[in-house]
Amino acid sequence: MLKRSARGLPAGRELCHHRPPPIDARLRADSQRDQILMIKLRSLLAALAVSLPLWALCACDRYADIKAELGPADLARFKRGVRLATPCWECHDITGTGVNVGPHLSELYGRQIGSLQSYGYSPGFREARWSWDARSLDIYLANPQGSMPGTTMVSPGMTDPRQRADLLFFLKHATRKR
Numbered sequence: 389m390l391k392r393s394a395r396g397l398p399a400g401r402e403l404c405h406h407r408p409p410p411i412d413a414r415l416r417a418d419s420q421r422d423q424i425l426m427i428k429l430r431s432l433l434a435a436l437a438v439s440l441p442l443w444a445l446c447a448c449d450r451y452a453d454i455k456a457e458l459g460p461a462d463l464a465r466f467k468r469g470v471r472l473a474t475p476c477w478e479c480h481d482i483t484g485t486g487v488n489v490g491p492h493l494s495e496l497y498g499r500q501i502g503s504l505q506s507y508g509y510s511p512g513f514r515e516a517r518w519s520w521d522a523r524s525l526d527i528y529l530a531n532p533q534g535s536m537p538g539t540t541m542v543s544p545g546m547t548d549p550r551q552r553a554d555l556l557f558f559l560k561h562a563t564r565k566r
């Protein structure tokens with residue numbers, strides 16, 4: 389209900405005029421606002437505390453999920469394979485689907501040789517009709533240029549069969565669909 393003020397101002401002027409609330413009400417409102425802010429801040433911090441280790445895990449160890457499945461002996465083998473595969477990363481995206489100097493190696497086992505549309509293989513690779521498995525990889529990686537004459541993969545072979553076995557163990561796990 390609009391009333392005319394005592395000073396005789398039109399009622400509309402009264403409406404627009406916000407009287408400041410009494411000081412205790414304002415203080416209460418302020419402290420309520422602070423409390424809400426603190427609650428928001430605390431939940432933000434809690435969310436950060438939970439997600440930071442996850443981020444760190446993803447950023448630092450791309451094989452965390454694989455390692456979690458392996459027993460101690462296999463884990464040691466896998467780690468040796470990771471080290472042996474270091475030079476391969478120069479030319480291959482091993483776990484993703486990027487094209488580099490060489491084709492990516494994602495889902496390598498069971499893949500037909502030279503079959504990625506995204507990559508321009510040497511003629512020998514394009515014409516071959518078999519698929520990659522433990523046996524063909526073992527032969528190829530022992531001596532790339534000797535086993536696939538004309539291949540553009542300029543990489544010295546890995547002559548030690550135990551090292552190849554470790555490398556293949558790593559490749560089998562790291563290149564599988566995840």
Ligand code: HEC
Nearest residue numbers: 475476479489490491501502509510513539540541542543
């Ligand atoms: C200097 C670069 C280079 C390095 C290092 C290298 N590769 Fe290659 N790789 C290539 C190229 C280029 C090709 C394509 C070969 C062709 O078309 O003849 C290839 C092809 C392959 C293929 C066949 C893929 C397909 O789609 O058929 C496999 C498997 C492979 N490399 C594994 C490896 C592994 C494992 C290592 C590490 C031990 C490695 N490569 C190191 C350049 C490299």
